[in-house]
Amino acid sequence: MSSGLLDDPRLGAGNLFRLAAAATRGAAQSRIELDVPYLTLGGERVHRFTLNALDELTDRVAAGFHHDGIRAKDPVAVFLGESVRYLIHYIALTKLGAIPVFLNSSLDPETARAFIQRVGAVAVVSDPERLAKDALDLPYYEADPYSPDQVTYFRHTENDPVLIAHTSGTTGVPKAVQFNHYGFFFGIRQQADADLGERILSVLPQSHASAISVLMSGVLRGLDVMLATERSPKRLVERFAAFRPQLVVGFPKVFVDLCRLDLDPADFASISYWMCTGDANHEQHIRKLVALGNHTDRSGRQQPGSLFIDNFGSSEFGFAMFRQVHTPTSDRYGRCIGRPFAWIDAQVFDDQDEPLGPFTVGRLGLKSPTVTAGYWNNSLLSEKNRVRGYWLTGDFAFRDEDGRFYHVDRTTDAITTSRGTVYSTQTEELILRNFPGLQDCSLVKSEDTGELVLAVELADPAADLDGLLTRINETLTAAALLPADRILTKGSEEFTGVTGKALKRAMRRTYAADGAHGQP
Incomplete structure (x- = not known):
């Protein structure tokens, strides 16, 4: 970890990458490896970034935005193919205090256009094959705007927005989720001392808040991170052999897809931890994965099998809500999502907003510094998701007498x-x-x-x-x-x-x- 970085009172989600680059300049730094190279305007193919190189590049991109009139608090939509460009624009825009608006690469053009209009974006960064230049009457960037001009960095305060992401859209049109400088970084700060190896393979969508969160966590700890944007299970197995990660992070579907293969243990020899965020995972898939790899037990001895860290969360949280760790010998399944993190207050409510006791299914609500500030440009919907100061997650759950929680369904799927x-x-x-x-x-x-x-x-x-x-x-x-x-x-x-x-x-x-x- 960068010496003294966590003691910097300015540190948060809006400036982590810039401050980490400054704190480690001239010393060993995290590296961000790319499975698909980044192509510069000069035609150079970049396969990896140090923090310093990323800082210099995003300075030029930020200067290009500023030259074109992008200013603090301006929402700028980013709708691209899966790539490191999401990270580049996140850093560049937050350097100006502007607000990146991330859209998943797989959104259909009509949904993307409606979402961009709803958030009030002032410009769009996209590809013509993804969103036509005349789809919106907004300045359109097909390539990353570079400029040699100097950048004056925005000074973030706690409640300044740093990202507008969107929900998965399982209940309809995606909602615009706002993350702020303090709250988006809070969970990462609390877990800064966790030891999960030195090499992370991120299989998360680069347009998702969780992908930025994992990168911030890796940079804070001085780790190397590979961005796996080609996510077929066979390609991932090849990445395991080439990059040799100790930790693999993804959404549940990544692990389901892996379990469809006939897995060779030799391909997973480096892996000690699997980490999933989003929905809870099924026992069948977890058991197949924890039988692979190896891990070090609490006494320091090497043991066969890996650990599966099942982080239960949703798009409205800048960090996971619950954690359940499965080992090759553990047997606590049955949709158990574990206990909430120490900084989270979890409660289960009935239809009249009254708290429920153990073993009674109800609506799950949470209080946490990591909860979204609300849905951008939709204060009514934001308020409807708040009950007695808790944010409703959209899940049905119950807890047992020991304070462990169990997820039974999405409220829309019951x-x-x-x-x-x-x-x-x-x-x-x-x-x-x-x-x-x-x-x-x-x-x-x-x-x-x-x-x-x-x-x-x-x-x-x-x-x-x-x-x-x-x-x-x-x-x-x-x-x-x-x-x-x-x-x-x-x-x-x-x-x-x-x-x-x-x-x-x-x-x-x-x-x-x-x-x-x-x-x-």
């Missing part, structure tokens, strides 16, 4: 039937645990018939679906859960949102009564 409420995620967890021949599954209620439809991804495409449904329903009934009415198959990439989450709202509309979609 299924109301005449036979009672079905928590889809809880049901899927039970199914995957008992049926290893399934790679993944989703349970939804058909909009037209009200049937409970189970969409499965099979390891063996020739499996008997009717027989499988019978066995699954026997398992559900034995667990006092409602059986499914119909089963069909889905592909691994079907109904997947821009961050890899399952789009159950789309499934509900698509799975018609005649079973026309998928194989009935």
